[in-house]
Amino acid sequence: MANKDTTDPERMEKIVSLCKSKGFIMQSAEIYGGLNGCWDYGPLGTELKRNVKEYWWRKNVQERDDVLGMDGSILTHKDVLTASGHVGGFSDPMCDCLLSNARLRADQIDPQSGTAYHYTGASHEESGWSVERPFSVLLMNANEDENKARKTAKQFYSKFLKDKTIAPKKLSLVGESSSEETDSTCYNPDNGSLLTEPREFNLMFETRMGASAVEDDPNAVAYLRPETAQTIFVQYKNVLDASRIKLPFGIAQIGKAFRNEINPRNFTFRSREFEQMEIEYFCHPDDGLKFTEEWLQKRLAFYDEIGVPSSKIHVLDVPDGERAHYSSKTYDLEYEFPFGIQELEGVAYRGDYDLSQHVKHSKKPLEYFDDVTKERFIPHVVEPSAGCDRTCLAVLCEAYAEENLAEEGAKPDIRKVMRFKPLIAPIKVAILPLLKNKPELVAKAKEVKNLLQPFMNVFYDETAAIGRRYRRQDEIGTPFCIAIDFETLGEEEGKEAFKDTVTVRHRDSMEQERLAIVDLLPWLLQRIR
């Protein structure tokens, strides 16, 4: 593992700020104070995300003979997620220590025996302060007496003091205290403090379907899917039968998934609502590991093509014990975000776990029959599962750049540039008449705009000076700017040959070249795909 610190909070702040001010990504429901862990994509962010998804779809579905698409429902039958293990195994009961706030897994606490002392509250006579709240302490060593328990209890009650200058020992415990011998998992083994009741942390959003009259009907429960994968497994047989495809083949899906994360963090990186781009690739059991390696390479190439170079991606071969129990091989693709090295995608060899679970729970046969070898088996699955929002965030982070264009010694002139690959850029080309108060230039520019608009996302701008307009496009990552000038009109003495040509200005180099208007469309199409 690389231990060098790649974090850069200031850079991240600038990126977040640019995302908002330019309309890439905004906080959800901002005017109402925001919704925790939810984000909205603005006009440019939406274009960017569409481009990422469309390119992913093109490369992984349309340009392959062995991958088919689907689009499953978000509301998910509870039995599907029971079979997958999400309903039962996805939640660990957790307890919090009332004294230290440490969080413990309830099923990992060993029973402690000793004498439990119970208190009902505490007060501070001089200030008149008091609190009523039951609390208990377990003394686990025979050589400790109640003074130890009282001391711990006072520490607990002192947490409720507003005046932090009052020492815990100045408090008086109130109410009847009682004690008994016990053997219990209700106490923190480290300090004897009472723990909270075990609480379930299921990360799935639960909802109820149908009329409100059935509110208590357990059969009305449905979930927002916590991953897109299960909708694929559940439809695997239907897709197979409907499409006449043969193993090995994949089913791809782009769609929303939802997890009630305890702690959303890092801008859009960990959100409660997020979009996945997943392929479940079904194959013969003998081929699983081979395809895992193949998909890893394919996925790395993909990131490179959209502007996230492999040099910034760390491939983690997830070691034994850290993989999901059903996976015998998992690669995590991690990107050097400004807030740390974090996972973009997992390529997991899931064996036949998912399909077998659905066979077991649905009692429907999901075997594959190979007509050539006469074999009947449950296919194994390789799953490249990418986070779409994370990918977009990585693209944004990677694209962000600042340049100082000023001469040495002069005051800095900072150019902000989003160096998106043209393929991914929200706007492909900006059409700019050199001046707006010359109607011929404006008319010609609009002509060029109308020529290109049916084929790509273009932007027309006639306000302000041309240099300013170039910089504006730099900030939102438009790779090409077309300027319509007087030479375009063919009115310049001695430059009649330039009639119906324009200058194309390149975002990254700021260099310009002259192209005939008739050549523009093919020239651009070649560069934006």
Next chain:
RNA sequence: GCGGGUAUAGCUUAGUGGUAAAGCUCCAGCCUUCCAAGCUGACUAUGAGGGUUCGAUUCCCUCUACCCGCUCCA
């Protein structure tokens, strides 16, 4: 979920228990023949809710969101 921090205009920041300031951006106009020129003008803000107060953006409480550290992450 715990601890710490933050919240003033689209962005970045001032400031104050008594009319909230600036730069940039944006918009309109003038000007402008290729990289944020200049001039004029306009718009826009104290996260939400309570409390104290004659008066709160400022002090207090609660909530919400964001950031950092834990924790968690099938």
